[in-house]
Amino acid sequence: xxxxxxxxxEIKNEIExxxxxxxxxxxxxxxxxxxxxxxxxxxxxxxxxxxxxxAIDKMGDLLGKYRSLKVFLDACVHCGACTDxxxxxxxxxxPKNMPVARQDLMRQVYRRYxxxxxxxxxxxxxxxDLTQDILGDWYNYYHQCSECRRCSVYCPxxxxxxxxxxAGREILNHVGMGQKYSNEILxxxxxxxxxxxxxxxxxxxxLEGLEEDIEADTGVAVKMPxxxxxxxxxxxxxxxxxxxEPHVESLxxxxxxxxxxxxxxxxxxxxxxxxxxxLFNGNYETMRKVAMRIRDSAIELxxxxxxxxxCGHAWRVAYSFWNTLTGIGYGGDDPFSIEFQKQLDPxxxxxxxxxxLTNDLIKSGKIKVDPSLNDDLVVTxxxxxxxxxxxxxxxxxxxxxxxxxxxxxxxxxxxxDMADGTIGEATFCCGGGGGxxxxxxxxxRVKGALPRATALNNVVKEHKVNFMAMICAICKxxxxxxxxxxxxxxxxxGGVHQLVSKAIKxxxxx
Amino acid sequence: xxxxxxxxxxAGMFYIAALVMAIGLVYKIVDYSRTPVPxxxxxxxxxxxxxxxxxxxxxxxxxxxxxxKANKWIWIFGWLFHFGLLLVLLRHLRYFTEPVWFWVDIIQxxxxxxxxMMVIGMLGLLARRxxxxxxxxxxxxxxxxxxxxxIAIGVTGMLMTFVVHTDIVALKxxxxxxxxxxVQPLPQDLTLLIHLAMVAFLMLIFPISKLLHAPGLxxxxxxxxxxxxxxxxxxxxxxxxxxxxxx
Ligand code: HEM
Ligand code: SF4
Ligand code: SF4
Numbered sequence: 001x002x003x004x005x006x007x008x009x010e011i012k013n014e015i016e017x018x019x020x021x022x023x024x025x026x027x028x029x030x031x032x033x034x035x036x037x038x039x040x041x042x043x044x045x046x047x048x049x050x051x052x053x054x055a056i057d058k059m060g061d062l063l064g065k066y067r068s069l070k071v072f073l074d075a076c077v078h079c080g081a082c083t084d085x086x087x088x089x090x091x092x093x094x095p096k097n098m099p100v101a102r103q104d105l106m107r108q109v110y111r112r113y114x115x116x117x118x119x120x121x122x123x124x125x126x127x128x129d130l131t132q133d134i135l136g137d138w139y140n141y142y143h144q145c146s147e148c149r150r151c152s153v154y155c156p157x158x159x160x161x162x163x164x165x166x167a168g169r170e171i172l173n174h175v176g177m178g179q180k181y182s183n184e185i186l187x188x189x190x191x192x193x194x195x196x197x198x199x200x201x202x203x204x205x206x207l208e209g210l211e212e213d214i215e216a217d218t219g220v221a222v223k224m225p226x227x228x229x230x231x232x233x234x235x236x237x238x239x240x241x242x243x244x245e246p247h248v249e250s251l252x253x254x255x256x257x258x259x260x261x262x263x264x265x266x267x268x269x270x271x272x273x274x275x276x277x278x279l280f281n282g283n284y285e286t287m288r289k290v291a292m293r294i295r296d297s298a299i300e301l302x303x304x305x306x307x308x309x310x311c312g313h314a315w316r317v318a319y320s321f322w323n324t325l326t327g328i329g330y331g332g333d334d335p336f337s338i339e340f341q342k343q344l345d346p347x348x349x350x351x352x353x354x355x356x357l358t359n360d361l362i363k364s365g366k367i368k369v370d371p372s373l374n375d376d377l378v379v380t381x382x383x384x385x386x387x388x389x390x391x392x393x394x395x396x397x398x399x400x401x402x403x404x405x406x407x408x409x410x411x412x413x414x415x416x417d418m419a420d421g422t423i424g425e426a427t428f429c430c431g432g433g434g435g436x437x438x439x440x441x442x443x444x445r446v447k448g449a450l451p452r453a454t455a456l457n458n459v460v461k462e463h464k465v466n467f468m469a470m471i472c473a474i475c476k477x478x479x480x481x482x483x484x485x486x487x488x489x490x491x492x493x494g495g496v497h498q499l500v501s502k503a504i505k506x507x508x509x510x
Numbered sequence: 511x512x513x514x515x516x517x518x519x520x521a522g523m524f525y526i527a528a529l530v531m532a533i534g535l536v537y538k539i540v541d542y543s544r545t546p547v548p549x550x551x552x553x554x555x556x557x558x559x560x561x562x563x564x565x566x567x568x569x570x571x572x573x574x575x576x577x578x579k580a581n582k583w584i585w586i587f588g589w590l591f592h593f594g595l596l597l598v599l600l601r602h603l604r605y606f607t608e609p610v611w612f613w614v615d616i617i618q619x620x621x622x623x624x625x626x627m628m629v630i631g632m633l634g635l636l637a638r639r640x641x642x643x644x645x646x647x648x649x650x651x652x653x654x655x656x657x658x659x660x661i662a663i664g665v666t667g668m669l670m671t672f673v674v675h676t677d678i679v680a681l682k683x684x685x686x687x688x689x690x691x692x693v694q695p696l697p698q699d700l701t702l703l704i705h706l707a708m709v710a711f712l713m714l715i716f717p718i719s720k721l722l723h724a725p726g727l728x729x730x731x732x733x734x735x736x737x738x739x740x741x742x743x744x745x746x747x748x749x750x751x752x753x754x755x756x757x
Binding site for chain 1: 538541542545546547548549550551553554555556557558562570574576577579580581584588635638642643644645647648649650651652653655715718719720722723726727729730731732733737739740741742743744745749750753754755756
């Protein structure tokens, strides 16, 4: 099955709000998950006879479990403030990609089956019976949402369409309409330990190869330890860091940082993945199972600190959810979390982001850097959505914006931010997050990247920017694939620790 | 003196409407507060303390901060409407209090003109529903009707304030009577009857309509949560608590 051909949108001077064009993305259907994949996840693989009851039951179940869903489905006043905030609407002009319209795909059904007004006067309040067509709309448009939360910044009630999308995908899974890409990955991470399905021995080989490369390159024997018991730090990083370009450059950067600072660290085969696609599918139990691998490894290896590499949604799960799901963090008062929290070194935040760690080391002089080694670059920074709007770094609100920038500015001399309204809390998603980084959705991904490409284009023209730094594995994979369609060179894309890697001085700091 | 049928109908109508609104809202609020919040999902950057959250929330309620970031037109119309509505409602307190609270007297003159703010704001919002293609696309019949209903309430009210005055003293007796379960005759001008019928209807639909945005905002986890997941284990949510403590 080849993905359909499509026109790449033209980059304009400004991000423009398009006139709506109904149905233009109705054809974009991600590949469905096959039987073995759905079996493993415990979902049906085709529409069961009683699909309608199952879907409504599941919706009722979720409404009882998540206050967010219930309040968000009730509270929207159709004010329209969010309608021009989604990169997929801006890039496709399909009205069903407006956040509120995406919510309404579910709200119309919610109103019909769960509210008095919708039961009595469906037409009046836009309530509809659940049909296969509506399920089809859910399948299409809940896979054209990257769960980036940009809409939730602007909604006067903080309605987060990501919560609706997650619930939608969960219901779809329960009626046998799973997505191939995400569910395959969830299978791999649970069976093998990482999303790429890279088995232990292959990982070991890869790391050895990298060690040789670094030594050949720098003359210093920087190690990439795996499954080392008693190491101080367990590094949890997206598996793409092990052998995708440009991700691997950042992995080399982390290794150099640990080496230069003299911190003992290790990777883990059992937990060789920071990413957690359980988030995307809205399945709490799956998300927890995937996260528990990290706690288990940390206990097994006896580490005192857990540090997370460059990955946006992984950092959301780690920062916001790990403590709840697995007790990685502080302040638990139940035996399950106390037992584990005793093991952790209370002098550090747990989990800690690699940018927090490196930035602290540079600021305190524990590692030395020479920013002039990056003088060939004019750098800008792409705030990844999950880091920007669903997590924090440091102790102050907004540390997720200042710390990566501080770090970048300490290792490069030329830095320019993209325009306000496209960075910080207003950042535009790369277009490939939230479980849609798959070739069968390439059109959605390319079009969804239009706002970011526009903002980037402006700093390229104005400041000759030639490198966009980021801290997300999905962003890196997405941009290296889609930015070339807009005429950018894919070597413009890379990690923050790729910059650190170039600037860091490996001989012992005096 | 016997009470007219109209008085009896209106008295019954207001009792029912008030009851439905109160019970409906309490039911919704209890339901919201009983539904668990299994995870930390504040939209960040978010305050790291409870008092910070109260300040964030206050900004949302008083100045519609997020809406201000989003869209200046909706913000200006929406804020005119709500602030006008608030003043008008406060002004109405003088029909329910005896003696009238002193601060109600102070805002009385502003309240009188606030109705213009309110109606202008709503006309602006209504115009957007027709004129902006994106807003037109998402509007349901009830969205238009809600605005029309509120505008009609506002306009009939303004008519009585500025054009066809009604017997305010008798009206006040009627409402005080309702409050003390001693029903008094209601003045029977057409404008007043229309105004009151629409108000009762609005109260009736409050708990089953999008007007739930008012209580909803306070229960929105993206706005009311403290951003401290690393420092404090968030694990009080009913069903998830069991799940979270097994190995
Ligand atoms: C805590 C109190 C309240 C807050 C914070 C609040 C806030 C908001 C905001 C931010 C909007 C969106 C912007 C707009 O369209 O104006 C809105 C819309 C609306 N509000 Fe409220 N509101 C509150 C109470 C009320 C009450 C008591 C009523 C009516 C009796 C009301 C009626 C409406 C209506 C009808 C709309 C939709 C306007 C439209 O169709 O565009 N609100 N509210
Ligand atoms: S969460 Fe992001 S992708 Fe989804 S509707 Fe909102 S803005 Fe669009
Ligand atoms: S901004 Fe919020 S309330 Fe307004 S239409 Fe969008 S989701 Fe609904």
